[in-house]
Structure formats: structure tokens, C-alpha cells
Amino acid sequence: MTTGTLPFPSPPDLDRQKDNVTKHVHTTIPSREIAPTREARARLNQARGVSAGSPLVPADQAAKLLGVPPRWLLEQARQQKVPHHKLGRYVRFDLDDLIKWLDETKRNPRRGG
Secondary structure (H helix, E strand, C coil): CCCCCCCCCCCCCCHHHHHCCCCCCCCCCCCEEECCCCHHHHHHHHHCCCCCEEEEHHHHHHHHHHHHCCCHHHHHHHHCCCCCCCCCCCCEEHHHHHHHHHHCCCCEEEEEE
């Protein structure tokens, strides 16, 4: 035994041509992606209440639009007082819906008498 080397067995002889072993070739047939038609996409967006021009935004961005702290906006969403979307644990806001909500909750000043 020589110093500095460990007595490992020699690796097995893996000559595929000698053993008549062939490689397996896997092919993938490209599938055609199914995309919804324009009308179907419009109906889907309408059902979701989301327009392509108005993506859902997180509370901090929606709060900037309203001029309020994000924590206040999230609390209002928890109390079902503002329109929002719950996506798992995430709360998102549609800016168009928030603008409509602002118009609906607008209070006119009282006339002095």
C-alpha cells in the first residue's frame, strides 16, 4: 500500500457500446397554448371587476391615491367599508373602484341658515 492514497476499488467499466445499452431519448410534443378570445377575456375581467387598464394595487399605493395611511385603509377593508379584493392573505385594491367609492361616499357641505 502506498502512502497518501486510500484503497478504493476501481470504478466499474461502463462502456455502453460494448454492453449494447442504448440511450433513451425523450421527446416532448409542443402543446398549443389555449388563449381565451378577446370577448371571453373581457367577460372574465368584467366578472372579476378588474379592467386591463387598472391593475390591482397593494394598500400602500391605494392609500397614496386617497391620502390616508395604509393601515387605515387596510382596517377599512377588514370592516368591509371600502371595495377591495382578498387574494389569500393579501389585500389588493382596484383604483377605479376606489375612485367610484369616493364619489359615492362624497358628502355635500351643509347650507348655513
